[in-house]
Amino acid sequence: MGGLKDAAGSPHYMGHRDRLRQKFREAGPAALHDYELLELILFRAIPRRDTKPVAKALLDRFGSFAEVLSAPDRLLMEIPGIGQSVVTELKLVQAAAFKFTSDQVKNRPVLSSWNAVLDHCRTTMAYNDIEQFRVIFLDKKNKLIADEVQQTGTVDHTPVYIREVVKRALELSASAIIMVHNHPSGDPTPSRADIDMTKQVADAAEPLGVILHDHIIVARSGHVSFRSLGLI
Known part of the structure; x- marks a missing residue:
């Protein structure tokens, strides 16, 4: 099944992705919910599916944005829809955070x-x-x-x-x-x-x-x- 599509025939989540990216650009990360920030990260790893349910499932399981990024690979992949590509994206963001805070101290x-x-x-x-x-x-x-x-x-x-x-x-x-x-x-x-x-x-x-x-x-x-x- 092809799933829901908008008036132009594109999957419904494509418009949502564009709106979310625009919201991030115009209002900054403080204007986004944790699940929306996770969605932005998941877009690249899950290109052809609605990422909102996956983002919310991650938060429900681990409790917070930081805990999602820090969760062990094996536990992340217990969540339906999470594979190695998603884990890699999450760990890249975590590594960037580590690098940023480390450089602040050096x-x-x-x-x-x-x-x-x-x-x-x-x-x-x-x-x-x-x-x-x-x-x-x-x-x-x-x-x-x-x-x-x-x-x-x-x-x-x-x-x-x-x-x-x-x-x-x-x-x-x-x-x-x-x-x-x-x-x-x-x-x-x-x-x-x-x-x-x-x-x-x-x-x-x-x-x-x-x-x-x-x-x-x-x-x-x-x-x-x-x-x-x-x-x-």
Whole structure:
């Protein structure tokens, strides 16, 4: 069956696509609903079908625009109408977001660009479905040397090897570090294990001339800073 067509004989969704693109051009992304932004992304991957039901199904399943982009490939492809081409488009947008926030941090004193650091951490980690531990290494002027994932764990635990964190800081001639990890549960509240590990890293690094500036936990519901909480 050919599906609904407009007066000119084109599929009904083609006019909708033109109107949505025009709305984006004229009013900007703030004027669009999340499902409409998803539709715009899906247009290229699904050229001959109405994308609105697919976009809404994605949001119903994962909850938000950011969570759709961060969802694992295997879960995305459980949604009817989603194949590898759609997953690739979504992951390209996610990669662009990662690149944008990363570039906002580069070549700038990190401590004076703290909101950019937080945006980068939230974008890259807050919606992951497994725990990840990363370290941001800084030079004497608090500029970024490296931003590296150190460990990847399970849904509620990531092993942190204190010696490896300090060793890597010395290899990079870093003067300071910021540790970051995510809580897939959605609650960024630090656990007792998080607090103990943070103190152990700080105690091991400081005699070697490496300062632990902060430990940030990110999650879907927000973030916490150990320094702000008085835990460092």
